[in-house]
Amino acid sequence: MIAPWPVRVTGDSSSTTSDSRDTDTAMAVGTTVDHLTETYRAHYRSLLGLAALLLDDTASCEDVVQEAFIRVHSARSRVRDPEKTLAYLRQTVVNLSRSALRRRILGLKLLSKPMPDMASAEEGAYELLERDQLKAAMRTLQRRQREVLVLRYFADMTEAQVADTLGISLGSVKAYGSRGLAALRVAMEATA
């Protein structure tokens, strides 16, 4: 019930506003909000897909993407460079998809206002995904193998970008990738 007024960080928000000031003066001060809408439209669905492929429980993938958006956009330093926003978002989704961290989001979610009928809205699509052959096969992979494959082939990253996002070496990316592909092939043959 008590809030301080915004502490002004000089030169921070002004640098983000200068880009699009000419487009709409009414919204000039709130370019971070604009940026949010833009990022949402451009990347929300693909990030949902990323989370869905990484996660074992697809029901929480929208929670993961929401949390990633909130974290990245509440840090002004992260949205200053719109080019990097997607990279930050993907990295955060990957990190949040690891189970230890996901449990903490659930804790956070209980504290804050829950999102209205989040799961029910898309149950059909998630159920379909649960029965997907690829998804079942992905589940048999090691976490790292799965992460490499998803980033490489779903997020269309280069091997160097994958290495950067996961914080592992280029050699490891290649190794996890080829082993992951082999394991996936075996798993797909088993379920086919």
Next chain:
Amino acid sequence: MTTPHGPDDPHTMDQQNNPLSSHSEEPLGGESAEEAALRVLMRDAVQGLHGSPAALDHLRQAIPVRRQRRRQALVGAAAALLLMGAAVPALIRAAGTTNGSSTTAASVSASHTGSPETDGHTSPGGADDPSGHAPPGPGGDPSAQHPTAGGTPTAEPTTAGGTGGPVPDCSSAQLGQGASGADAPDAGGRVYGWFRVANVSDTACTVPSGGVVQALAQGSADPSRIQVVSHTAGDAASGLPAPDTAGPLLLKPGEDYEVAFAWVPDGSGPGGCPVPSTPPPSPTATPTATGTAGSGTDAGSTDANGAPAGTGGSSAAGDTPAAPASGSVSLNHTPAAGAPVVTGPVIKDACAGTVYTTAPLPATNGTPAS
């Protein structure tokens, strides 16, 4: 490489053999057909996923809240640093100058450094970032009030020390002549208003960053559903001036600053009140709420407006002698720790909602909104 998937759906693909193995005999040059097939499979697997309709709205609400939490954690840490910075030289000076009183002075300043230090340690650690960013955390409300505690002691050495340096923060004694006002509710039940505070000293100072606007639930208003947040562009309080990016506000002697606010009720009913007016005041009602209820039953005092309720909380705003069933929200503003609280307007028929406040703004004219 982007692989456009054709009109055929994944099921037909699955039915032809295993797409991964069926292509795997092809030579591995550049990207194999197997890899290309995997791209298609992954894309098809998640093709049906859409964000829930409320997703963007939820983000719009959640991001300012998280940002504020991060800010509070930062402010708390900064206040601890400021206080340390102020207390350590004082401690050295006190220990060095007089031998007789050194022990008492040193122990006093040492005890000052203690409390913000613990505060600074507790505030981070909640929602931190997985990718190694500075950990924000639920700073909690108490940390929000520390910057003024930190600002005041630092202001004194600066004024004593040099004249050419930056203008110090206004101390609690420099701020006064508080005033407030509010417009009539608009069609949506929104109430816009302002607090005004003057620099009553004869030296210039900057408005401290730790001022606080507080909303107190009265009657059947639900304290847990009333929140005070900073106004950001694009939020529900569209009538507030857009947050600007100027530096700290400098107040010359006699000048005023303003904090504009907007009350936006929750959507559940008029004023955010539940439609049937049955709910009893929650058992966790604030002391102020009970104090007001008490003054309401004190039938002896029928003063029309704003008589100080002696029994109420010290920061209680004007009384609402209205029926105890209807809720209301009273606002007040503390410019700096120790400064006189500016009693604000009482928003009638309000139960749940959000108070949006701006940063301190220069008071443009003598009579702002009426």
